[in-house]
Amino acid sequence: MRNIYRSLAGNALSKNKIVYVPYIISAIMMITISHVILAISTDPVIGSIEGGDGLQMIMSIGIFVMYNISFFFLFGVSRFVIKNRKKELGLYSVLGMQKKHIIRVQFLENLAVYLISVASGTVIGIVLSKVIQLGVLKIYHAEADFGWSIMVTPIFANVIAFGAFFMVFFIINSIGILLSNTLEYMKEEGKGEKRPKSNWILAIAGVLLLSFGYYLSFRSQSATKALNLFFFAVMLVIFGTMALFTAGSITLLNALKKNKKYYYKTGHFISVSGMLYRMKRNALTLATISIFATMVLVTLSSVMTLYNTVSTLAKQWYRVDFHLVYDHEDPQTDEERMAKLSAGAEKVGMEISNMFPYTYYNAYAYVTDGLCMCYPNYTSFDACEVFYMSMDAYNQANGTDIELAENEVGVYSLEGKVLSGEICFQYSNAVAEPEGELSAPYKIVALDDAPTLSYGASISLTNGTYFFVFKNYEQLAAMRPYICESIKEYDDGRHFILINSPSDRQTQLAFYKDLNNNQEEYGYTFAYSRIQDIDEVIGIYGGLFFLGIFLSAAFLTITILNMYFSQLQQGYEDSKRFAIMRKVGLTRKEIKKSINSQIVIVFLLPLLVAVIHTMAAYPMVNRILRLFGGCEPRAFLLILALCIAVFAVGYTIAYFFTRRTYLRLVSGTKM
């Protein structure tokens, strides 16, 4: 008896290849992706490298997202599989199998799918995560270990999580079987659908929502406003897309149908009415796919852009290899400090190419044409970060030889904003209430190059970054009442010692370690190493980058499978329809043409909409990206185009597979 169940279950799997194969493949993919994410987030090798913990933290958030997606997607597919087998199950029960027997067969089928997918997913996941581990180590310049240490945690977690998922699917499907009656199963599905009705109000609402969302993106002025409005705009576009796909498409098609001259033409007749029902059934799926695809494109391109700009920016910003920050209470003179540092460098064998002291003030300010109003604390997104320094320090650190007059100020904007004419400085304690005196006007001299700063490429949530350079240190000190009155600890400005070294990274890191271990001896408050910081920055953004790519791969997979399943379902229903058309006198060629045009539209629509959405999101996203370290618009566009191309290729391949299956289904019945 036991064997009968087993062979029935086995039979079911092989007979329903067309639904089970993609089902198992989707499960394998989900498990593989989950495994990789888990492996990265728990890998001790990755955890041990600099910046690796940032990556692991981001990845451990990713696994929750992944499990959620996996559950809901696989659940949908399992419902679809059951739905397509109702007739078969009905036949079993007519032949005398009780519900509990059917459930038993069900259990074995679920078990088989689970075992196959977990086993394959785990094996592929292990191989893939090893490859990725090597890739990560390469990005982080760490030594790669080619050993095959298999981690148990991801395997264990996946076995349990997906086991629970499949158990839930099984239980829900079993309840479905228990609640249904035999005859219901045998009945032909689809007693006829209600005819799709036009809904002008919703269609117009969709257009309005979408236009408003687009408008917000195109008109977004500042980065901070863009960030505030971004989610609102996204919601508008999501609801707009849903409304347009559902109501808009049907309203349009119904309008076409009303135009008799257009409708009663060979090419239009079948396509219009076919599309009408196709849209009615698939509109929500298509809208979801469009939104998913847009998310993939925006996320992927933003993350890639960020990674790209941040890693180049980090290298640009750090003109020096080390900078040490000294408190104004530190009694040492610059000479004493430098002597200690030289000795420390010698101890670890690090060469020093040059070393010099440096000073600047740092505050937040509203910067407009003609006025820079400073206040001490960061209070809102609208503020810019401003730096004040002397030309001497600028020249020394940058190796330049620029001279300024007493009434001139050198200005550099990190975002490339241009200030011209004259500018005054004023100190304010509260945001909108200037309380200090207005300084004399300074003539603006644009600087070509950013000053060297002892300041890392932090993620600055400000509206921009400006550097103001005055003639000399005396002038800078004289400006203090106008720029940072109450910053007591900056009384004398911030003092730094900057060091450049030609030594290799290992030696530099060794020196950094020495600095850290002997902080009191050296007397500094903070010490930064360029190599160390870049590693960290790349760690954080590299994590985002990886997560972005993985989630995009997962989204793309889900999108494609979603499409496949929806077309599969459609194919089952259409096969009957096309058989009738053929009997009535439609040629095979005409049928194929009509099918092709309909599938192409169904496939192309979400891709097209996604690309348009992404383009519309571009101005807004571009502004927001600036908050996170800035981005070069051309690089962003290029990356965006690349992402769209990759996505389109994956999508097109999926289209051909789906079309093949669909045509096989449709022509499977006697045509």
Added chain:
Amino acid sequence: MSMLEVKNLKKIYTTRFGGNKVVALQNVNLTVEKGEYVAIMGESGSGKTTLLNILATLDKPTEGEVVLDGRKMNAIKDKELAKFRRERLGFVFQEFNLLDNFSVRDNIYLPLVLTGVPHQQMQERLKPIAEKLGISELLEKFPYEISGGQKQRVAVARAIITNPEMVLADEPTGALDSRSTDELLEQFANINKDGQTILMVTHSVKAASTAGRVLFIKDGIVYHQIYRGNETNSEFYRRISDSLTALMGDGFNSVKD
């Protein structure tokens, strides 16, 4: 000249790997005159559906030829077959075969749209047919909103709107209740009275008794045919039953004797 001539028609099905051969039609000869209403009777497996499929150009004979209105069907290229089918033949199926995503009107228009008839002309053609079949009120409905009998009348409208040379009906009453069956058969008779040639395949004696001539097919051979002459439906019905018992009874002669 005859509307339809079938000469030495033979159809042999070969199983996929060339193993067993099944003879569906052995040697079928028949002619149908213009304006005739012919019923072909036979049991399941007698070959009547194969014959109909060949006449409908949905299947090809192994040997022999079919001539419709002077045109040899074998000579028609595959490409033109669909066109030939929708312009010269009309079909009525047991399962109605209406498209559920088209309104009744659009279902009837389907073959005309495929042929490229202008919309104005379609409306003109539909009007008298819809009236004759009593479906004028149903035109804007959808197939799932009307009864089986109504569906079949829609199918008939679709079959005759192209003015086909011949209407082929495959068990048209098979899925109908007795009242709908009566109505439909009456309509078939009316259409035939207007000059439409009809060829119907059925195993219902009642359906056959409305025809002008009945052919009996068994084991792929036309065994016998009887003409109605001036008989009423019920007289013809009795004669068909008798013939059936005599012919088909071979198998159970022993029981009868």
